[in-house]
């Protein structure tokens with residue numbers, strides 16, 4: 001059986017809830033992609049074009065720093081990467097994560113929460129950055145998704 005990691009970024013806790021639920025349901029390790037500089041409510045104001053999230057998401061080369069690294073990425077076969085959809089795609093900090101490891105021989109499975117948008121081109125974007133990885137399209141889930149549904153979805157990749 002494959003060894004799996006669930007790595008997630010969550011600014012306001014919704015993706016975190018799903019990530020924890022998924023990790024428990026499939027017996028995977030859990031890793032929080034924690035920003036060095038936490039996102040404040042002001043940072044997350046998408047209506048303000050000058051807010052931190054707006055500035056980052058308008059700059060494809062933006063790579064917000066992450067507090068720590070996964071200790072031994074080489075042990076995993078499958079890495080589920082969870083995040084909130086920001087402006088129809090993965091937040092820039094996910095791009096930082098994707099560029100931080102050698103993913104040779106691994107499958108990356110993106111998953112997301114959002115107000116309503118789908119996961120968009122996130123999988124394709126991550127695939128362009130994650131060295132050696134096979135990256136699938138992934139899936140967007142509503143905040144109320146049950147552990148049973150998450151497990152059923154994840155099974156295909158394990």
Ligand SMILES: Cc1cc2nc3c(=O)[nH]c(=O)nc-3n(C[C@H](O)[C@H](O)[C@H](O)COP(=O)(O)O)c2cc1C
Pocket residue numbers: 009010011012013014015016044045046053054083084085086087088089113114115116117118143
């Ligand atoms: C900067 C920013 C941009 C967002 N862009 C979108 C979007 O394009 N489409 C959408 O449906 N929701 C969007 N949202 C809503 C989040 O995706 C949604 O609230 C998500 O579940 C939050 O997850 P979290 O609590 O793990 O951070 C955005 C939220 C923020 C803060």
